[in-house]
Amino acid sequence: xxxxxxxxxxxxxxxxxxxxxxxxxxxxxxxxxxxxxxxxxxxxxxxxxxxxxxxxxxxxxxxxxxxxxxxxxxxxxxxxxxxxxxxxxxxxxxxxxxxxxxxxxxxxxxxxxxxxxxxxxxxxxxxxxxxxxxxxxxxxxxxxxxxxxxxxxxxxxxxxxxxxxxxxxxxxxxxxxxxxxxxxxxxxxxxxxxxxxxxxxxxxxxxxxxxxxxxxxxxxxxxxxxxxxxxxxxxxxxxxxxxxxxxxxxxxxxxxxxxxxxxxxxxxxxxxxxxxxxxxxxxxxxxxxxxxxxxxxxxxxxxxxxxxxxxxxxxxxxxxxxxxxxxxxxxxxxxxxxxxxxxxxxxxxxxxxxxxxxxxxxxxxxxxxxxxxxxxxxxxxxxxxxxxxxxxxxxxxxxxxxxxxxxxxxxxxxxxxxxxxxxxxxxxxxxxxxxxxxxxxxxxxxxxxxxxxxxxxxxxxxxxxxxxxxxxxxxxxxxxxxxxxxxxxxxxxxxxxxxxxxxxxxxx
Numbered sequence: 001x002x003x004x005x006x007x008x009x010x011x012x013x014x015x016x017x018x019x020x021x022x023x024x025x026x027x028x029x030x031x032x033x034x035x036x037x038x039x040x041x042x043x044x045x046x047x048x049x050x051x052x053x054x055x056x057x058x059x060x061x062x063x064x065x066x067x068x069x070x071x072x073x074x075x076x077x078x079x080x081x082x083x084x085x086x087x088x089x090x091x092x093x094x095x096x097x098x099x100x101x102x103x104x105x106x107x108x109x110x111x112x113x114x115x116x117x118x119x120x121x122x123x124x125x126x127x128x129x130x131x132x133x134x135x136x137x138x139x140x141x142x143x144x145x146x147x148x149x150x151x152x153x154x155x156x157x158x159x160x161x162x163x164x165x166x167x168x169x170x171x172x173x174x175x176x177x178x179x180x181x182x183x184x185x186x187x188x189x190x191x192x193x194x195x196x197x198x199x200x201x202x203x204x205x206x207x208x209x210x211x212x213x214x215x216x217x218x219x220x221x222x223x224x225x226x227x228x229x230x231x232x233x234x235x236x237x238x239x240x241x242x243x244x245x246x247x248x249x250x251x252x253x254x255x256x257x258x259x260x261x262x263x264x265x266x267x268x269x270x271x272x273x274x275x276x277x278x279x280x281x282x283x284x285x286x287x288x289x290x291x292x293x294x295x296x297x298x299x300x301x302x303x304x305x306x307x308x309x310x311x312x313x314x315x316x317x318x319x320x321x322x323x324x325x326x327x328x329x330x331x332x333x334x335x336x337x338x339x340x341x342x343x344x345x346x347x348x349x350x351x352x353x354x355x356x357x358x359x360x361x362x363x364x365x366x367x368x369x370x371x372x373x374x375x376x377x378x379x380x381x382x383x384x385x386x387x388x389x390x391x392x393x394x395x396x397x398x399x400x401x402x403x404x405x406x407x408x409x410x411x412x413x414x415x416x417x418x419x420x421x422x423x424x425x426x427x428x429x430x431x432x433x434x435x436x437x438x439x440x441x442x443x444x445x446x447x448x449x450x451x452x453x454x455x456x457x458x459x460x461x462x463x464x465x466x467x468x469x470x471x472x473x474x475x476x477x478x479x480x481x482x483x484x485x486x487x488x489x490x491x492x493x494x495x496x497x498x499x500x501x502x503x504x505x506x507x508x
Contacts, residue, residue, distance in 0.1 A: 022053050022192075024060050024216065025199050027067035028209025034059050039189050039216070044110040044334040045371045053192045056217030061184070061225035064213035068155045068182035069231050071210030076152050076180040080139060084131045087174050089205035091127035094120065094170070094198075101197065105166060108193050110333040110371070115292050116166075123170045126464065130171075133466055134178040147475040152180030153257055154233030156469060157226035159219070159247070160195065161239040162188035162336045163295050168238050168261075169195045171464040173202075173212065176236065179469035184213045184232070186223050190336045192216045219243065227251050234259065234469065240392050259468045266290070267300040267413040267422050271406055271435060273307050274427035275447065280314040282423065282448050284398065288322065291332050291376075291396040298394040300382075300416065302409045305402030312359050312380045312400060319360055319378065332396050334372035341372040344395035347388040348377050356382050359400070390416045406431065410438045421445055 023030040038052040054060075075083075094101070098120045105116045141148045156176045160168040165188060176183050187195035199214045215222050226232055227250035234257035237247050244260050251258055268283040270276060280301065287299035303311040335341050349363045361377030374395040382389050382399040389399050403409035413422055421443035426432040429446070436444040 022051070022196055022216075024054055024056055024064070025196070025212070025214040026060065026064045026210075027071075027213065028203065033057060039192075039218070041108065041190070041193060043107050044336060047338075047370050047372075050107055051193060053189070053216040056186075056215040056222045058221065058225040060215045060217070061186075061222050061229065064184045064215045065155060065157075065226070065229050065231050067210040067213055068184050071208060072152075072155055072182045075182055075208065075211050078180075080134055080137070080178075080180075083178055083180065084134050086202070086206045087127060087134075087178055088131050090174070090201045090207075091124055091131070093201045093204055094127070095124045097201070098124075101166065101194070104197060105194050108191050109162075109165070111293065112333070115333075119164065119166050119293060123166055126167070126171055127174055130174050130178055130464070130466070137466060145477050147477070149473045149475065150467075150470045151473055153469050153471055154181060155231055156181045156183050157229070157232040157235045158183055158185045159223050159226065159235070159237045159239065160185070160187050162190035164293050165191040165194045166198070169198050172236050172238065173198070175464050175466055176469045177202075177207075177211065179466045181234070181469050182211050182213075184215060184226060186215055186217065186219075186226060189216060189218060223247075224250055228254065230254055232256055236468070237261070242392070266297075267302060267416065269403075269409045269413050269422065269424045269435060269439075270301070270303045270307075270311075271409065271424065271426040271431055272428075273304065273310070275425045276303070276307060276310060277314055278448065279303075279423075279425035280311055281318050282425070284315055284318040284322070286423075287396070287398050288332075297392055298388065298397040298399055300389065300413070301398060301400045302403050302412050303400065305404055308380065308400065308402045312357075312378075315378055315380075315398065315400060316359050319376070332373075332376060335374055335395050336372065338372055340395065341374055343391070344374045344397070347391055347394050348379070348397065351379050351382060351386050351388040354386055356380065356386060356388070356399075384412055384415050406435050407438075410435055414440045423448070 023032055025031075033054040033056055035055070035057060037055040039055050040049045041051045041053060042048065043050050098117060101120050102113045102116045105111065105119075106113045109116070111119075137150065139150045158169075158172050158176065160172065169185065169187065173183055173185060185195060185199070195214060195216075199212055202212050217223075224246075227235055227247050235247065235251055236259040237244060238261040247260070248258065266283075266286060268279060268286070270279040280303075283299060283301040290297075290299070301311065301315070335344060348358070348361070352358055352363050356379045359378040359380050361375045374397075376396045378398045378400065379388065380400040382401050384390070384401075388394055388397060389401070401412055403412055422436075422439045422441045423445045424432045424435050424439075425447055426435070432446045436446060
């Protein structure tokens with residue numbers, strides 16, 4: 001099956017620059033935009049146009065928000081079990097159509113089919129976990145004379161990045177829907193087709209019209225419109241720190257809630273040499289895993305300065321072993337754009353010129369072939385003043401850096417502007433705990449601990465956490481009996497279907 005067949009259900013027309021042009025999804029219908037401007041979607045391997053998406057405007061964003069706001073009361077009033085059933089159905093359809101996603105996404109992202117298949121399977125597991133959490137959530141609790149009610153935040157705007165678009169769209173949208181929110185989704189302009197296929201699954205799963213709306217378009221147009229819209233109650237954004245800062249400024253005037261997810265960079269901090277081999281293997285493998293899934297942030301391995309040469313040798317050996325067994329260099333997808341590719345190659349050349357040593361790869365030759373590929377590179381002797389250490393879209397580059405002790409290591413780990421988890425390796429658990437406590441990040445893994453998709457629960461207020469899309473309301477009564485009878489009474493449930501009332505938005 002070709003990727004054209006995968007999207008055959010979309011409303012589309014043939015074009016000279018690609019097989020089809022999609023519409024926007026508003027209130028359950030694929031529709032045209034008010035202008036004829038479109039954005040070309042390119043295969044990052046061949047650079048060929050594979051389709052077009054409409055360049056949505058603030059008008060389409062407003063129509064989508066209106067549809068979501070009108071649908072919000074009815075969706076929030078549905079029993080949680082009904083919402084869970086629809087999302088679970090979408091998960092089954094995702095599993096049944098995994099080959100459709102493999103064909104489409106491997107063309108749109110440039111990732112290997114096996115990598116996309118792994119992402120699809122992880123998304124299916126993520127949906128099962130979210131549904132399980134929704135079933136186990138106490139939406140109403142009673143504590144003496146107080147009733148605690150968890151209400152949906154309201155209409156949610158979701159802005160997703162080009163990196164790992166399937167996981168970002170499925171996880172964020174599903175968590176919002178299960179919490180009783182309606183959604184307006186603006187996918188990345190570089191990987192929007194995956195989002196359209198996800199939206200189609202939710203439609204087929206029985207989602208009512210208007211609950212999920214999709215408006216593609218430029219970030220400074222559609223994204224800005226959602227961030228500033230007075231009827232968007234909460235905005236969930238995943239992407240770079242630079243864009244996140246703009247989102248924060250746009251939402252500051254209207255007081256809407258924010259759920260922010262930073263970049264995909266990592267830093268592995270090795271406090272002593274006792275676990276050197278394991279830490280270096282972990283750093284190399286973790287970077288290869290992230291890069292194979294389309295992450296573009298560099299990796300950083302921070303080791304005691306006295307052990308820098310030993311770390312270089314271990315990193316080179318690990319990559320040699322991986323290359324022999326699994327050909328990781330061939331598995332790495334291209335970057336998303338030509339601009340990212342050129343910037344990445346320039347960063348490597350600049351770092352070597354400033355004194356860094358190329359352990360693997362090196363100053364690249366001029367671009368002579370198609371595709372936005374950047375060769376896997378390991379640089380040692382990198383310091384914090386070099387641009388490559390802090391550039392968020394540097395690509396598949398592992399920077400090995402020397403530190404002069406735990407405090408210096410923590411400072412180096414926190415110096416880069418991009419987000420992502422931090423890893424601490426140490427022979428002394430107490431030392432690892434102290435370093436972890438000083439790191440300014442949401443996730444710290446100690447000695448190779450697993451991540452969320454390995455079975456650990458989501459972070460509070462993360463895009464994949466139901467609580468991030470809920471508001472907790474406390475209702476106090478003079479007696480325990482009144483609290484129980486009032487909030488649990490059918491009349492309360494019918495008149496107060498847990499719809500938001502803040503700032504006058506999303507009223508029934």
